[in-house]
Every structure is written in C-alpha cells, then in structure tokens.
Amino acid sequence: MSNCSNHEPSEGVSWSRAILFANGSVPDAKSLDLAIADTDWLVGVDGGTEHCLAMGLAPHVVVGDMDSLAGEQRARLTREGVRMDVHPVAKDKTDLELAMDLAVAESVCEVLVVGVWGGRLDQSLANMLLLGRYAGRLRVRFTDGKEHGAVLVGEDELEIQGAQGSVCSLVPVSGLVDRVTVEGMQYPLHNALIHQGDTLAVSNRITSSRASVGIGQGILVVVWFGE
Template identity: 25%
Template sequence: MEKKVNDITRRHSALLVLNGEFPDSALFDALLEHHSLIICADGAANILLNMGFWPEVIIGDLDSVEIPAGKEIARGTIVIENGDQYSTDFEKALLYLSDKGFKEISIVGLKGGRFDHQITNLSILCQFSSEFNFRLFDNDGIGYVLTDSKSSMTTNMPANTVISLLPLTKVTGIQTRRLKYPLDNEALQFGDRNGQSNASLGGEISISLKSGSLICYILMPSWWTQREMYSKLINCY
C-alpha cells in the first residue's frame, strides 16, 4: 500500500526536498514525523514517488518529474507547474511556502549534484535567510542558518563534537561559549575568514551574532543514530 506523507502527525513546519543527495531512511522517517507539509522541488519528487510516498506539493517547471509507470497522482497532492526560467525550483518552493505562511523550514538534498547548483543553493539560502528559520539535514550532520533575525542558538553537545561556522556574508559580533576555539565579538566573512572544524568542550554551547548570515554545521558523531540526532537538535534553535 502506498503511504501518503500527510497521513503522519507532525508539527506545523515544512520539509523541503531538493534534488541533491537524499538522506538515509532512518533520518528521513524521523523528519517525516515532525513536519506538517512535505514539498518537493521538481525532480526531487522522483525519489519519494519511487518509495511510495506522495508529497503534499510538487512545484517547479516539471521538466524532471517522472510519475512511476502504472501510477496516478495521488488525491490531495498539489502539482504546480511554474515555467519561470528566471528562478530556480528551490526559489519557487520557498516563494510558495512564504505565501502559505510557513516560517520553519527543514531542507534535505541541498548538497550533491552539480557544483553550480550547490553554490546557487547557498546563495538562495542567504537571500531568504531573514524570512525563514532554516535547518539543513544530511547524513553527516545538521546545519542551522543564523541571521540578524534569528541570531543565536543553544544546545548541549558531547565534548569534541565538530562544529563549523560557515559565513554566507560578512558576519559580525560572533560570540561563542564552550567551543575549543572561542570567538569573542569577532567577524567571519566568505572569501576572507571562516570557522571550519571548531569543537565543543562538552555541556551547553551557545553561538550568537550581531549581523550577517552564517551556517552553524554540527557534525553527527558516529555513535549517534540519525533519529537520536534529530530528536536532540530539533529544538535548540
């Protein structure tokens, strides 16, 4: 029997599936349980459809979506064809979510595939970072986008957990607590200074900024399962 994504009880936030590397089933199942809307950007829908999942929304120019042989579009799934060639399918999905009033957005499939697509995706994250609270999931870890409007995060981390601070713009006033290489009212900037591969000292860590946009990427320790990672980190931001 096909499993409709919207048969699962979740909180009011959206899971946006892009056409990059797809997470393993444990992580994806955990994400399904916590989101009230599943939206696919064009060809990303193919992975879900082949798994027997029908998202609530498929949006894009629809040049890559392939309905599996012998199947029809499930009742309740909204398919939106938008042929605008001056915006990407990622942007079209975010504009749809903005119109529907969503603020909490988790993303899978951001990385992987063509290099130019990955760089463009980062640019789009920066473009929309003041409008949404983004969480980025892959099989290696989780990223939080911190901005002027969502400028801090706090969570408990085991000692030696790798944490990278990756600036999307010039970022000022960065303060960290309980990191191996602390930052005290300092700046990071793409193309100038980055914050890759810092590490937690254990206990409660915190990261904040005054201006700009950065990704705080937390590497998943090998002994965590993806479900444990999600449950631990979903509410720290």
C-alpha cells in the same frame, strides 16, 4: 495503492514548518529522523520528491518543472490528489527557489531543507546563497541526515545539542558577520568579526553536549556533522 502516509493539521491550526525535499544528495532517506509533526507542510521539489516517498510519506505539494521526477511517480501522485505546481523548464528561478516562495506564501515560521547540496557544485553554491537570502523571512535549517546546518541572520542565536565531538564550521554569506560568539567548542569566540571569505571559524569541534553560536549582525551559515 500508495504505501505513503499523509497528514493534515488539526482544524483551526495552520502549518508551522515547511519541509522541502530538494533534489540533492541524501545518503539514506529511509533512515532520516525529521521529527515530523502534524503541523509540518511537506513539499517535494521536483526529483527531491523521491526522498519524501522513500520515508513513506506523501508530499502535500510538488513544485518544479518536473524534469527530474519520474513520470510514473508524477502520475501516481496526481491520481492520489497531491497538488502539482508545474513550471516551464525555461524559467528565471530554480525549483528550490520556487519552493521557498511557496513557503513564504504559506506563512510558515520555519523551513527545513532536505538534500540542499550534492551533485553539481554550482547548484550547491547557489542553494547556500539562496537560503541566506530567505533567512530574513524564515527560520532556515537544512540536513541530509549526516550533515546539518542553520542560517543565522541579524541578531540571532543557535543552540546545538547532542553533537559532542562533531566538526562545526561557520561560513559568512554576507560581507561581514559581527559580534560572533561561539561557546562549547574547542575554539571559542567572543564578539568576533568575520568577513566573507575568512576561514577563521572553519573546522571547529564541538566539545560540549550543548554548544551555541550567536551573532549580532550579518548572515552566517553554521554546518555541523554527525548522525
């Protein structure tokens, strides 16, 4: 018998957000506060499914080549009716990219990726670039419970609330990011131009209960720290 709970959207209501539990580092999955709603679609990304289960939740689908999800967990979830989207180990996409494709196909508006980095540096770098590529189709956010982030694309804006005192960094993943505006931080910016590889906006600090980052063009990853 499972101790995990599942949820479905109300009749006539579609999924609005996909929460992808990736197989990266999550220091304390049991304490994660993701403000899960009935319209959230829970996706276990191979071994990252363990983070979902640690929260006492059952995923709606598990995707990947199943090389890192324990066999007994996979068998139990299958018995409980969880959809298993199994792919071969030899494939052209990572498990996280397969999960992002599922989110696009499900027509959700937003993706929250839990455990997007940690462990292998190559995977962490690839994941950041991957999220940047999908940001034009989905509103992309990510967290491990202590580090939080968002991907801005095109003419876009982000408001950060309740993180006063936290370090915040802006990292361009496109060739350049134009019209960068930062407010509510120690080092404000106004219509700045930041090229890929520039460290101008690394290690800023949030000084207000409400800080904001806006861009006019490009793809920008925003990362901030705090519980």
